[in-house]
Amino acid sequence: MPYKVLIILTRPFDPNAGGVQRSTYKISSYLKEHGCDTNVFSFYTNGHKPQDVATLHTAKSLGAHANKDNFKRLEFVIKDIKPDIVINQMPYEILLGKTLKRAKSLNNFLLLGCLRNTLYPVKLNIDKYLEEVVPKFLHKTIDNNAGRSLFQKIHSSRHTKILKFILDTYDNFVMFGPPNIEELKYFIGDYKLDKVRLIPNSILSVLQEVPPKEKRILWLSRLSYKQKRADLILPFWKEVMHKLPDWQFDIVGDGDAFKDLKAQIKEEEIPRVKMYGKQVPYEYYKQSPIYIMTSAFEGFPNTLIEAQSFGAIPVVYDNYPVCSWVVKEGKSGILIPPFDVNQMAKEVVGLAKDQNRQNILMQAALENAREFDLQNVGKQWLDFFDCELKNNLK
Numbered sequence: 072m073p074y075k076v077l078i079i080l081t082r083p084f085d086p087n088a089g090g091v092q093r094s095t096y097k098i099s100s101y102l103k104e105h106g107c108d109t110n111v112f113s114f115y116t117n118g119h120k121p122q123d124v125a126t127l128h129t130a131k132s133l134g135a136h137a138n139k140d141n142f143k144r145l146e147f148v149i150k151d152i153k154p155d156i157v158i159n160q161m162p163y164e165i166l167l168g169k170t171l172k173r174a175k176s177l178n179n180f181l182l183l184g185c186l187r188n189t190l191y192p193v194k195l196n197i198d199k200y201l202e203e204v205v206p207k208f209l210h211k212t213i214d215n216n217a218g219r220s221l222f223q224k225i226h227s228s229r230h231t232k233i234l235k236f237i238l239d240t241y242d243n244f245v246m247f248g249p250p251n252i253e254e255l256k257y258f259i260g261d262y263k264l265d266k267v268r269l270i271p272n273s274i275l276s277v278l279q280e281v282p283p284k285e286k287r288i289l290w291l292s293r294l295s296y297k298q299k300r301a302d303l304i305l306p307f308w309k310e311v312m313h314k315l316p317d318w319q320f321d322i323v324g325d326g327d328a329f330k331d332l333k334a335q336i337k338e339e340e341i342p343r344v345k346m347y348g349k350q351v352p353y354e355y356y357k358q359s360p361i362y363i364m365t366s367a368f369e370g371f372p373n374t375l376i377e378a379q380s381f382g383a384i385p386v387v388y389d390n391y392p393v394c395s396w397v398v399k400e401g402k403s404g405i406l407i408p409p410f411d412v413n414q415m416a417k418e419v420v421g422l423a424k425d426q427n428r429q430n431i432l433m434q435a436a437l438e439n440a441r442e443f444d445l446q447n448v449g450k451q452w453l454d455f456f457d458c459e460l461k462n463n464l465k
Contacts (some may be wrong), residue, residue, distance in 0.1 A: 073106035074456055077154040079145070079171075081136045083118030084111050084127055087351070089293075090373050091160050091187045094272050099124040101273075101449030110163055112148055116140050128152075136161075143172045149174045156181045156456060159241070161187045163233055168240040181459055184241035187272070188370035190230065190254035197223060203297070231258045238263040242458065247271050247371040250273050250392030264291055268455060272371045273448035274380050277440045281382035281433045282357050286318040288419065289359035289383065291374055292366070294326030294431035300365040300388075303412055305335060307363065308344055310416035314422050318343070320360065325349040356381035360429050362421060365410070369393065376443045379403060379436035384429065403432065403439035 078095050082088065086096035099109040109125040110333050114135040119127060128148045130141035149157065159171060162184030175182050205213055205222075212218065221291050234255065237244055245268050246255075255264065286312070294301045308320045322332065325348050347355075352374070356362070362378035364387040375385050375397050385404035388411075389395055398404035405422070407415045422428060441447070 073108065074102075074155040074460075075108040075110070075152060076156045076158065077110045077112060077149065077152065078125070078158045079160060079167070080111060080113045080115075081164060081167070082113065083115040083120075084113050084122065084125075085118065085120040086122060087120070090272070090370065092372060094187055095160060096122060096124060097273050097275060097445055098452060100275075100448065101445055102452070105449070105453060108152075110148075110152055110154065112145055114145075136164055138168060139166075142166065145170060146174050149178055149180075152228075153178060154180050155460065156183065158183045158185050158245075160185050160187060162186055162237045162241065162244070165233070165236060168236065172240050173337075181456070182242045183245055184237050184243070185245040186237075186251075186370070187247075189368050189393065190234075190251070190258060191368060191448075192255075194223065194226075216444050227258060234259050235262060237277050239267050241266070243268050244317055245270055247393055248396055250396050253392055270455065271443055271448060272373055272376070273445040274373070274376050274440060274443050275445050277380040277437060278382060280330055281430075281437060283427075284360040284382070286315075286357045286423070286435075288315075288318060288320050288361045288363060288423070289323065289378070290321070290365070291323040291355055291357050292364070294322075294324045294328040294332065296328055298367055298369075299326070299328075300367050300410060301326070301332065303365040303410055305332060305341065305344075306412045307339065307365070307416055307419075310413060311420055312342060312344075312455045314416075314420045318423060320344040321355060322346045323348075323350050323352060323380075325357050352377065353381065356383050359383050360433060361386060361422060363415065364388065365415075365418065366390070367410075372397065375404075376440050379440035382433040382437050384422065384432045384436055386415060386422070388415070397439075398454055399435075399439060403435045406430075 080095060085092050103109045103124050104150060110128060111125045112128045114130045116130050131144050132138045132140040157171060157180050171182055201222060242268050246270055248269050290304055292299050296302055319344060323457060336344055356378050362383040362385050368391045371393055378385055385398050387394060387398060388409040389406035390409035395406060398406060400406045405418050
């Protein structure tokens with residue numbers, strides 16, 4: 072049955088800007104292809120990119136979701152288009168949740184909160200968070216087990232309240248997969264877990280066979296220090312470059328570390344490494360047999376399944392629950408203890424020198440990626456809508 076669907080973003084609708092926007096584009100594309108009336112509401116007045124998968128509704132005032140006038144605009148859009156289903160891609164926003172709950176009481180639709188991130192960024196990287204949020208003069212005071220424990224308790228208490236608010240407010244809470252249940256239980260135990268539904272991110276397509284590859288290693292993401300650990304990229308290559316003299320290292324992406332890394336490469340005359348800035352990624356996946364990821368945390372890393380869909384073997388730090396769910400150790404990729412640069416270098420060098428193992432893992436990566444093909448994931452969404460809306464009519 073075709074539905075009228077409204078998806079809400081707090082960022083501009085740019086399908087190439089980030090995981091949330093890309094997932095919005097892909098699910099909108101599938102739903103439209105299957106007869107749904109797809110709509111997207113963005114709290115930004117500008118910054119959107121042309122697309123043909125959804126009718127775009129935007130805020131009229133500056134300030135995004137910090138401006139209360141834009142919430143009134145959202146309520147008007149809901150009243151005007153009368154959606155069957157509203158999907159909020161930013162359920163952590165409390166005022167947005169309250170606004171949608173009020174709109175639901177007046178318009179009656181299936182209200183979904185959809186989280187596209189991990190719940191563990193602080194738990195897994197507490198030292199870096201302490202550096203950022205605590206004034207420098209207090210660092211020595213809290214740089215101990217007791218200080219970390221106190222900070223973690225404060226964070227956990229706040230996070231628990233937000234998660235319970237989400238489960239109280241939304242008809243269902245949509246997350247990626249089984250690892251998210253583990254994360255939820257850490258904060259809220261078994262509280263309303265019956266409302267949780269698991270639907271992963273998707274990829275548009277998967278190659279039928281592994282394409283011809285070149286001797287290239289790829290790092291592709293946003294060049295940030297806190298989340299993506301851009302500080303680990305060049306140390307990795309320094310360990311690898313002399314052991315693989317006929318291989319090249321490609322760094323694709325932009326961000327706050329771009330200038331630093333480019334300057335370091337030039338100053339130290341680091342060979343056979345190229346920085347390309349932000350690019351459409353597909354050709355880089357296609358030509359690279361090995362894709363490395365250094366992230367400290369991720370929600371559902373699109374780049375992992377994108378790399379696999381082109382037969383690129385992920386070699387990643389196993390530092391967040393969803394990682395070992397997406398990458399099957401020794402089968403569709405290689406998991407490295409966090410953040411062991413030497414071990415990552417050792418594994419990559421061994422893999423690069425073993426063509427037979429490359430062939431096996433590249434083929435397995437393709438097969439693994441098929442689980443996340445848009446046609447499979449999109450069907451999960453439609454089946455979910457059918458089931459929930461039928462239950463609501465009873």
